[in-house]
Amino acid sequence: MLRGFTTINYYVDDVAKAAAWYAEFLGIEPYFIRPTSQDPAYIEFRVGDSQDELALISSRYRPEGYLVGQPAGAVMYWHVDDVPATVARLVDLGATQLEPPTQRGDEGWVTATVADPFGNVLGLMYSPHYLELLDRTRAQA
Known part of the structure; x- marks a missing residue:
């Protein structure tokens, strides 16, 4: 049974660039960065009324077969x-x-x-x- 939304992952080629873009749009900084802020592979923002997680993850971790090159x-x-x-x-x-x-x-x-x-x-x-x-x-x- 589905119990609720936890995290949505968006795959990006440049995590730092995407994080800066989302920080600008959301008006907040990420609260979780791994492995380092200088070379991030995964970043999470807490968003909205329920503090839902919006995550940016390096496209090198994209599942095989994932459609690339278009939205x-x-x-x-x-x-x-x-x-x-x-x-x-x-x-x-x-x-x-x-x-x-x-x-x-x-x-x-x-x-x-x-x-x-x-x-x-x-x-x-x-x-x-x-x-x-x-x-x-x-x-x-």
């Missing part, structure tokens, strides 16, 4: 409060828009996807469900 992978959607503004910021930082902000139904859902400069797909979503769960969790605390 690929499962789409992990991150909740954001303003999808169009987030897409615009990512594009300004060098990402490529794959799917424009798209309204899904009439209940407030909006999704978009971009590829980071390293070929990884980032899903962005405004999710009323996410906000309801967050409110419920905070009320119980």
Whole structure:
């Protein structure tokens, strides 16, 4: 049984360059670096309300058969409060828009996807469900 999201790994050829790009976008520094900050092969950021882990891992550890040379992978959607503004910021930082902000139904859902400069797909979503769960969790605390 799946119990919850733990870490998402994005494979990159230059971990230090990708870490600088994500630090700029996220507005935070990574909290975990291995083996060293001078020659990183793996870096993690803690992101968002649940402190989810976004990891950058050297592409030399990419599983055999992994698609290389174009945006690929499962789409992990991150909740954001303003999808169009987030897409615009990512594009300004060098990402490529794959799917424009798209309204899904009439209940407030909006999704978009971009590829980071390293070929990884980032899903962005405004999710009323996410906000309801967050409110419920905070009320119980």
